[in-house]
Amino acid sequence: MPDISVQIASLHLKNPVIAASGTFGYGQEYAGLVEDGVFGALVTKGISLLPAPGNPGPRIVETPSGMLNAIGLQNIGLEAFVSEKMPLLRACMTPVIVNFYGTTAEQYVELAERLSDVEGIAALEANISCPNIKQGGVSFGTDERMAAGITERIRAATRLPLIVKLTPNAADIARIARSVEQAGADALSLINTLTGMVIDPETRRPLLANITGGLSGPAIRPIAVRMVWQVCRAVRIPVIGLGGIMSAGDALQFLIAGACAVQIGTGLFVDPAIAGRVAAGIRQYMEAHGFERLDQIVGSLIV
Amino acid sequence: MTTHHGIARIVTTALSGTDTVHLVLEAPWLLQARPGQFVMLRVGDGTAPLLRRPFSLCAVTHSGIELLVKIRGNGTERMARWPAGHAVDIIGPLGNGFQPPPAGTASAVLVAGGIGLAPLVCLARWLRDNRPECAVRMLLGARTGTDCDALIPFIPPSCALQIATDDGSRGTRGLVTDLLEDAAVLRPAPVFYGCGPMPMLQALANCARRAGLPCFVSLEAHMACGVGACLGCTVPAITPRGPAQVRVCADGPVFDSRLIFP
Ligand SMILES: Cc1cc2nc3c(=O)[nH]c(=O)nc-3n(C[C@H](O)[C@H](O)[C@H](O)COP(=O)(O)OP(=O)(O)OC[C@H]3O[C@@H](n4cnc5c(N)ncnc54)[C@H](O)[C@@H]3O)c2cc1C
Ligand SMILES: Cc1cc2nc3c(=O)[nH]c(=O)nc-3n(C[C@H](O)[C@H](O)[C@H](O)COP(=O)(O)O)c2cc1C
Ligand code: FES
Numbered sequence: 001m002p003d004i005s006v007q008i009a010s011l012h013l014k015n016p017v018i019a020a021s022g023t024f025g026y027g028q029e030y031a032g033l034v035e036d037g038v039f040g041a042l043v044t045k046g047i048s049l050l051p052a053p054g055n056p057g058p059r060i061v062e063t064p065s066g067m068l069n070a071i072g073l074q075n076i077g078l079e080a081f082v083s084e085k086m087p088l089l090r091a092c093m094t095p096v097i098v099n100f101y102g103t104t105a106e107q108y109v110e111l112a113e114r115l116s117d118v119e120g121i122a123a124l125e126a127n128i129s130c131p132n133i134k135q136g137g138v139s140f141g142t143d144e145r146m147a148a149g150i151t152e153r154i155r156a157a158t159r160l161p162l163i164v165k166l167t168p169n170a171a172d173i174a175r176i177a178r179s180v181e182q183a184g185a186d187a188l189s190l191i192n193t194l195t196g197m198v199i200d201p202e203t204r205r206p207l208l209a210n211i212t213g214g215l216s217g218p219a220i221r222p223i224a225v226r227m228v229w230q231v232c233r234a235v236r237i238p239v240i241g242l243g244g245i246m247s248a249g250d251a252l253q254f255l256i257a258g259a260c261a262v263q264i265g266t267g268l269f270v271d272p273a274i275a276g277r278v279a280a281g282i283r284q285y286m287e288a289h290g291f292e293r294l295d296q297i298v299g300s301l302i303v
Numbered sequence: 304m305t306t307h308h309g310i311a312r313i314v315t316t317a318l319s320g321t322d323t324v325h326l327v328l329e330a331p332w333l334l335q336a337r338p339g340q341f342v343m344l345r346v347g348d349g350t351a352p353l354l355r356r357p358f359s360l361c362a363v364t365h366s367g368i369e370l371l372v373k374i375r376g377n378g379t380e381r382m383a384r385w386p387a388g389h390a391v392d393i394i395g396p397l398g399n400g401f402q403p404p405p406a407g408t409a410s411a412v413l414v415a416g417g418i419g420l421a422p423l424v425c426l427a428r429w430l431r432d433n434r435p436e437c438a439v440r441m442l443l444g445a446r447t448g449t450d451c452d453a454l455i456p457f458i459p460p461s462c463a464l465q466i467a468t469d470d471g472s473r474g475t476r477g478l479v480t481d482l483l484e485d486a487a488v489l490r491p492a493p494v495f496y497g498c499g500p501m502p503m504l505q506a507l508a509n510c511a512r513r514a515g516l517p518c519f520v521s522l523e524a525h526m527a528c529g530v531g532a533c534l535g536c537t538v539p540a541i542t543p544r545g546p547a548q549v550r551v552c553a554d555g556p557v558f559d560s561r562l563i564f565p
Pocket of ligand 3: 525526527528529530531532533534535536537550551552553
C-alpha cells in the first residue's frame with residue numbers, strides 16, 4: 001500500500017489531509033460524524049488572548065460554488081481554550097495544530113509563548129491575515145515587512161513547529177512567503193479566504209451584516225492552486241495547500257503544484273466524510289500511477 | 304440520540320398548494336428524533352447548490368421522517384422534483400428540539416408563522432401521543448388563504464385550530480399574535496411554543512412574559528456546518544453567563560424566549 005504519511009518539521013501526519021481552522025471548531029463538534037484519526041491533523045478555530053464575541057449576523061451567505069463568511073474570529077479566548085478544550089483535544093489520536101491571531105505583535109508573541117507551555121499541541125498556525133491596529137488596520141499578511149517582523153517575533157517565542165498561514169489578499173504572495181521563510185517559519189499554509197461581497201438588489205443592502213466577508217469553497221480553488229504553485233517555486237520550506245478542496249482530485253492538484261499536505265474547510269460542511277474519501281482517493285491514484293511515497297507526487301507538475 | 308450521516312430514500316413528494324412540498328423519507332436512523340430537531344440535507348452532488356439545507360422534522364413516523372418545505376430558491380425548487388426512490392444525503396438529527404411540557408400540563412399553545420408550522424406539527428403529534436391530558440391549540444398565521452390552505456392538511460385534528468391571515472380570507476384578518484389577545488387562549492395557563500418570523504416570535508415572547516408563562520421559540524439562521532463548528536448561525540442572546548452569541552444549530556434551534564427576547 002502506498003505510504004501517504006508526511007513529516008513537517010517535528011509534526012508527523014499519518015495522511016496529508018488536515019481539517020482547516022474555523023471549520024472544525026475545537027475538534028469535538030463533529031463527534032459521531034467524523035471519526036477521530038481520519039484526518040492527518042486538525043487545526044482548531046483561531047484563538048486570541050481574550051474571548052472575542054465576533055460579528056453580528058447574518059454571518060454567512062452562499063455564493064456560486066462557494067460561501068462568504070464574516071464570523072469575525074469569534075472564539076473563547078486562550079484561557080478557556082486551554083482549560084476547557086485542550087483536555088478533550090489531548091484525548092484525541094489526531095495531532096492538534098492550534099491556530100491563533102492578534103491585532104498587535106505583542107498579542108501574537110504572548111499567545112505563542114503561553115501556548116508553547118501547553119501539553120498536547122503538535123504545532124502552531126499563525127493566522128496573519130488580521131489587521132494590525134497599530135498600523136492603521138493594514139493586515140500583517142499583506143505587507144512584506146510586517147509579515148516578516150511578526151514571524152520573527154513569534155519564532156523567537158516558541159519552539160513548537162510554526163506554520164504561518166498566508167492571506168491571498170496580498171499583491172504578491174510569493175514575496176510575502178519568501179520573507180516569512182527568511183524570518184524563520186517552519187512551514188506555510190495557504191490560502192486563507194479572499195475578501196468578497198454580495199448585495200441584494202431588491203433591498204440594496206449587503207447580505208452580510210459585516211458588509212464584506214471571506215470567500216471559500218470550490219469557487220476559490222483555481223486561485224489557491226495558482227498561489228500554492230507560485231509560493232512553492234519561491235520557498236524551500238513545506239507548504240500546506242488549501243482552498244476549495246472537495247475531492248481527491250482537487251487535493252492532488254495542490255500536491256502536484258508543490259504542497260506536501262492539504263487542508264479542507266468548506267468541503268467538510270458539505271461532506272463530513274471527506275477526509276477518508278480524499279485520503280483513500282490519493283492512495284488509489286498512487287497505486288494506479290505506480291507511486292509509493294507521497295513525495296514522488298509533490299511538486300511533480302509537468303509543464 | 305446521536306447524529307448520523309446517511310442516505311435516506313424518498314417515498315413520496317407531493318405539492319400542496321402552489322409552493323409547499325410534503326416529502327416523506329425512509330430514514331431508519333432518524334426514528335428516535337425529537338420534535339424541534341432538524342436535518343441538514345444535500346440538494347445535489349455538485350457544487351451548486353453547495354451547502355446543505357436545514358429542515359425541521361415535520362413528523363417522525365415508524366419508518367422515517369416527513370418534511371414540509373416551502374419553495375424559496377434553487378435548492379427547494381429541486382427538492383420539489385425529487386422522485387420516489389431518490390437517494391438523499393442527510394445528516395441528523397441535529398439541534399436540541401423542544402423540551403416537552405411536564406406530564407400533567409393542561410394546555411399548550413403552538414404559534415406558527417407560515418412554514419414555521421413544520422416543527423410545530425411534529426410537536427403537536429408528539430403531544431397527542433404522549434400528553435393526552437394536554438389540550439393543544441394551534442394558532443396559524445399566513446399571508447393569504449392559499450398559503451393557509453396549503454398548510455392546514457398537515458395539522459393534526461387533535462389540535463384546536465385558529466387562523467389569522469394578512470388578507471382576512473381565512474380566519475381573522477391580522478397577525479397570528481393578535482389571536483393571543485383572546486383571553487380563552489390563556490386558560491388554562493399554557494406553555495407557548497413558536498416558530499416563524501422574528502417579529503412574530505418577539506410578539507409571542509412579549510405576550511408570554513406579560514402573562515408570566517413559559518415560552519419556547521424555534522429560530523432560523525443561515526447555516527454551514529449544522530453541528531456547532533463554524534459559528535456561522537449565531538444570534539445574540541442573554542445567557543446565564545451574560546450576553547453572548549449562541550449557535551442556532553447546536554445551542555438551539557429551540558430557545559427559552561427570555562434568552563432571545565429579554
Ligand atoms: C433549523 C432550521 C429549520 C428549518 N426548517 C424548515 C422547514 O421545516 N421548512 C422549510 O420550508 N424551511 C425550513 N427552513 C428554512 C430552509 O432551510 C430554507 O428555506 C432553505 O435553505 C432555502 O434553500 P433554497 O436553496 O431554496 O433557497 P436560497 O435562497 O437559494 O438559498 C441560498 C442559501 O441561503 C440559505 N437560506 C435561505 N433561506 C434560509 C432560511 N430561511 N433559513 C436558513 N437558511 C436559509 C440556504 O440554506 C442556502 O445556503 C429551516 C431553517 C433552519 C435554520
Ligand atoms: C466559517 C469559516 C471560519 C474560518 N475561520 C478561520 C479562522 O479562525 N482562522 C483561520 O486562519 N482561517 C479561518 N477560515 C479559513 C479556512 O481555514 C480556509 O483557509 C478557507 O476557508 C479556504 O479553504 P476552504 O475553501 O477549504 O474552506 C475560516 C473559514 C470559514 C469558512
Ligand atoms: S451552522 Fe455552523 S455553528 Fe451553526
